[in-house]
Amino acid sequence: MKGKLSLFTSTFLLFVTACQVAKDHDRLAQLAFDDQKDRKENSSKTSVNDYSRTEEVYKILSQEELKTSTDFYNAALILQHGGKSEDFKQANLLAKKAVELNPTNADAKALVAMSLDRYLESNFKPQWYGTQFIELGEKKYLHPIDTTIITEQERKELGVQSLSQILDYLNKQHQKNESDISAYFVTDSLYRVFYPEVKAEIVGTFEQLLEKIKYPEEALKNNITGKVLVQYTIDPDGFVKDAVVVDGIGYGCDEEALRVINLARFKNYMNQDIERRSRVPFEIKSEVHKN
Numbered sequence: 001m002k003g004k005l006s007l008f009t010s011t012f013l014l015f016v017t018a019c020q021v022a023k024d025h026d027r028l029a030q031l032a033f034d035d036q037k038d039r040k041e042n043s044s045k046t047s048v049n050d051y052s053r054t055e056e057v058y059k060i061l062s063q064e065e066l067k068t069s070t071d072f073y074n075a076a077l078i079l080q081h082g083g084k085s086e087d088f089k090q091a092n093l094l095a096k097k098a099v100e101l102n103p104t105n106a107d108a109k110a111l112v113a114m115s116l117d118r119y120l121e122s123n124f125k126p127q128w129y130g131t132q133f134i135e136l137g138e139k140k141y142l143h144p145i146d147t148t149i150i151t152e153q154e155r156k157e158l159g160v161q162s163l164s165q166i167l168d169y170l171n172k173q174h175q176k177n178e179s180d181i182s183a184y185f186v187t188d189s190l191y192r193v194f195y196p197e198v199k200a201e202i203v204g205t206f207e208q209l210l211e212k213i214k215y216p217e218e219a220l221k222n223n224i225t226g227k228v229l230v231q232y233t234i235d236p237d238g239f240v241k242d243a244v245v246v247d248g249i250g251y252g253c254d255e256e257a258l259r260v261i262n263l264a265r266f267k268n269y270m271n272q273d274i275e276r277r278s279r280v281p282f283e284i285k286s287e288v289h290k291n
Contacts, residue, residue, distance in 0.1 A: 024068050028060065028074040029070070032078065034053065035077060054081070057078045069099075070098070072095070072108070073105060083207050084205075085123055088122055099112060109158045122205075122208075128145070129145075129150055130161070130163065141184050142166070143186060166181060200238070200268045200269060203238070209260060210260070216252025219253050225282055230257050231243070245257065245258060
């Protein structure tokens, strides 16, 4: 009898353990809530908050194991609003995991498409699903799409609009009757019409350019931090020339700042030389010491 009771108890405990539902990560849920709140209220601090939320999510990912579909989705949502190409890539991987854990998670499915599009767009490639728009004036335009890669069935499975639905939406907004969706692709000339004050725009983001910095060994050894002010010229083709250090900090940082600035490419809307100055920051981070 005692043996049967023990067996029953063990079986019952295993059953209870198996039936326990993993609890969503409270902090990730709060971060996701704050993310959406900023956007609904059009907060002036959204960009600053996005950066701090992104940093916190990476910290959570490095220290804890996410358990639920909602956890993976919330983490993906935050990284989708990061500022780097790698953020969007990670968002895509996390969203896919959220769908894997819960195939009925419609928000995660849509985020799979949106994060991939944003990742492609950040790498200057056409998006696949057509989820990334840009607002010029009071109307929306599309970042270019490669319409040959994704089937309508694949769009449907992720719950995103078909190409015909996107075209209908844009036709109604623009009060036109275009038959080709490429008519609504944003171009440099179109962008220039709405933002004539922008003389030159970096290809990608300045943050992506700064990711190419290789911290000088001499600066690391001497714990040197600061910003190097570089003056340079953007030629009509968008290349950097005549870069010089105006205010340096030495220890190899001045030379590295020049190297990185010379890697930059711009869209020059003036078709003539444009003078510009930029500060290149050198900050010693913990991960730098591991290299």
